Amino acid sequence: MRIISGLYGGRVLKSPSHNRIRPTSDRLREALFNIISAQIEEDTKFLDLCAGTGAIGIEALSRGCRSAIFVDVSRRACSLIEENLDLIKVPEEQTEVFCSSAEKYVAKNSDGNCDLIFYDPPYDHDYSNVLKSISEVDNNILAKSGILIVEHFAKSVLPYEVGEIRRWRILKQGETSVSFYEKN
Secondary structure, three states: OEOOOOOOOOOEOOOOOOOOOOOOOHHHHHHHHHHHHHHOOOOOEEEEEOOOOOHHHHHHHHOOOOEEEEEEOOHHHHHHHHHHHHHOOOOHHHEEEEEOOHHHHHHHOOOOOEEEEEEOOOOOOOOHHHHHHHHOOOOOOEEEEEEEEEEEEOOOOOOOEEOOEEEEEEEEEOOEEEEEEEEO
């Protein structure tokens, strides 16, 4: 697994020693970042929920995001993220790593004002709690003009609209789909 483009482009990340983490493919990451590249500016704040190896958040930093927050419930995954950040020498002031479930993190950090949120739980996970929490009127974890990106199994249908957010695009690649949401 490698960083595709930007400041850290071409650098190889450590992969998990087990198969419980399902990293997003290079091809899908490239397509994803082609879609959101116009949203990435020097002050963009990125949130990687269910971060796994940290590849998506590191790719965001590599392509110009100011900061990235990595959240994963697994201590092993959080250690792997820290190792990958150290391996490619990402400045510590640009990153934070939290060992927490996505649900708890989103509920406790409702004033995060993240410009881009990437949510990629295990495919058999119930997505509804995190989507509902992010979409609540009083939850500002997603900035007003931010984008929520949800990776999911292609056969799983996510709702078009949830509370204050609505889907504006779906990218399908093999057995994986990525849904893009924005605030209404």
